[in-house]
Amino acid sequence: MTVIPEKQEHLKSVLHKMVINPESVTPELVVSGLRSIARGEASDAQMGGFMTALKMLGIDRKPEMLAVIAGEVLRSAAIPCIDFDGKTRDDYSMIVDIVGTGGDGWNTFNISTTSSLIAAAAGLTVTKHGSRALTSNSGSADILESMGCNLSAVLPAHVGKLLAEHRYCFILVDNFHTTILYVRRMWKELGIPTPFKILGPITNPVVPNRAVIGVNSKELGPVMAEALRILGRCNYAVVCGDEDLDEISIAGDTHVWHIQESGEIKNYTIHPRDFGVPAHPLSKAAGATLEENKATLHRLLSNELEDKDIAVRDFVLINTGFLLFVAGMASSMEEGATIARQTLESGKVMALLESFGKATRAL
Structure with missing residues (x-):
């Protein structure tokens, strides 16, 4: 699976691109939004808009998108901290x-x-x-x-x-x-x-x-x-x-x-x-x-x-x-x-x- 390099972009900017130019939404853009959320910098309104946009764009019916998002969620999880005794x-x-x-x-x-x-x-x-x-x-x-x-x-x-x-x-x-x-x-x-x-x-x-x-x-x-x-x-x-x-x-x-x-x-x-x-x-x-x-x-x-x-x-x-x-x-x-x-x-x-x-x- 493709690993997307770290990119700093605020969710507000990501959401603007998703709404203004929805046909150009890429896995990289979605991951940028997720990373903004993970940094704790997004407002409730921005997160709600992001999730609504994801749904409206049918991201949950595109396996390649789901795979990229899942990989990013896993990347941001506490995997390195898991202690297997x-x-x-x-x-x-x-x-x-x-x-x-x-x-x-x-x-x-x-x-x-x-x-x-x-x-x-x-x-x-x-x-x-x-x-x-x-x-x-x-x-x-x-x-x-x-x-x-x-x-x-x-x-x-x-x-x-x-x-x-x-x-x-x-x-x-x-x-x-x-x-x-x-x-x-x-x-x-x-x-x-x-x-x-x-x-x-x-x-x-x-x-x-x-x-x-x-x-x-x-x-x-x-x-x-x-x-x-x-x-x-x-x-x-x-x-x-x-x-x-x-x-x-x-x-x-x-x-x-x-x-x-x-x-x-x-x-x-x-x-x-x-x-x-x-x-x-x-x-x-x-x-x-x-x-x-x-x-x-x-x-x-x-x-x-x-x-x-x-x-x-x-x-x-x-x-x-x-x-x-x-x-x-x-x-x-x-x-x-x-x-x-x-x-x-x-x-x-x-x-x-x-x-x-x-x-x-x-x-």
Whole structure:
């Protein structure tokens, strides 16, 4: 991927060029705007105008632009400060993530967060990239914090120790990304889907070896996959439920864009039956308030399921199973779901959550 040299240009100047001459907008110009934001010199109005201009120019549908912006966000993240507990990043042979763009309007239960915990308890090393809720009732950070995790205390210097002890670390966006920290508040105030929201899943500063990334639009699937290919990622799978769901759907078909080791993007469709799991209406797996989601998660991890939890459990199993399959821990999607269910029922997931929560509270 092309590395853009450092350039000092104020966001006001960048925004002027984008509006006056939109056809000439280049990756270099967009990166100049991002660097101005990262320096903390842009006003709220300028940042709002910048994000609106990016959306109006269709930047979030141009894979080469997404790749350049993602690379810049990663460059400005705290990557050099991440302490892998005396090791290098390469000493971790397999780090994974499961994350979605959000914004699909379905307000489902915290599927990817629960799946990330099960995957770690099953033996994968997981760096879950996420944030607090912007468009849903309960974001990935919110549900974990409600269960006793002090995620605000997890800084780059703690990553290695947490991974070594728990095979799990939550990467809270606000603590790791300078640029996103400045613009995060704008997302909610603008009320429009910005490229920054879309970029979240592909800017995990640890750069996982393999990942399952959900997108909220089937049209975005090939765009996201191509952006990842440009970034040099392989063994990543972009998924979108047929309902424009940013997860593997429990209700029916899910579209997959799977980046192979060779860089080829393989497109195929999967269904709950591929996991040996029955389909359920999405309404049966809907999320609710944070307190209700917390209670559901506690029942899942404690093996105290009620009838209303079965669809949610199966929803979690297929998403976890696919991550295990993509990561190479399972030889098939059905085996992945079986491993996920055995891990969930073993009590290991609750033990992991409790030990991780205790470690974060001690930071």
